[in-house]
Amino acid sequence: MTKGPIRLDVAVGYAAPRAGVPAAVSFRKWVAAALEGRIREADLAIRIVDEKEGRALNHHYRGKDYATNVLSFPAELPEGLPKGVRLPLLGDLVLCAPVVAREAQEQSKPLGAHYAHLTVHGCLHLLGWDHEDAQEAEAMEQLEREILAGLGLPDPYLDA
Numbered sequence: 001m002t003k004g005p006i007r008l009d010v011a012v013g014y015a016a017p018r019a020g021v022p023a024a025v026s027f028r029k030w031v032a033a034a035l036e037g038r039i040r041e042a043d044l045a046i047r048i049v050d051e052k053e054g055r056a057l058n059h060h061y062r063g064k065d066y067a068t069n070v071l072s073f074p075a076e077l078p079e080g081l082p083k084g085v086r087l088p089l090l091g092d093l094v095l096c097a098p099v100v101a102r103e104a105q106e107q108s109k110p111l112g113a114h115y116a117h118l119t120v121h122g123c124l125h126l127l128g129w130d131h132e133d134a135q136e137a138e139a140m141e142q143l144e145r146e147i148l149a150g151l152g153l154p155d156p157y158l159d160a
Helices: 024-035 051-062 097-106 111-126 134-150
Strands: 007-015 041-049 070-074 089-096
Touching: 007 024, 024 041, 024 111, 024 134, 041 051, 041 111, 051 070, 051 089, 051 097, 070 111, 089 097, 089 111, 097 111, 111 134
Parallel strands: 007 041, 041 089
Antiparallel strands: 070 089
16 A cells, blocks of 8 residues: 555546546546555546447457447556656556446446446556456455445445
């Protein structure tokens, strides 16, 4: 765990209609909550995409021919950086607006809370968290619950 304020640079790009999509300031708040106490500084980009781009990215990078809610791309830093050179690049998140909206409606969740959850979830992936087995999934879900509770948001894993 790290102490003290985090230095964040979060770039948010909108490549989909913005209706119903939170403002960049909300994404920055959710990223800060996910990273607080876990990292001292981070640069990351969040891109909000439509279904066509979400599907193309998921197909290209994961071999899955459908759009998914969030994709995480951890930064791949070059080997052999000179001593003292620090690159706080954490990576990129891609959120597919139509998928997020559809899931929120199907699960009877507030849209903003679902965006917050997926942003936190994606940030944890960038930090190396995963959910490949039941034990990893439970640990990651518990951390997500704690972060979201700290933001005043409900448990995303409770059935509506």
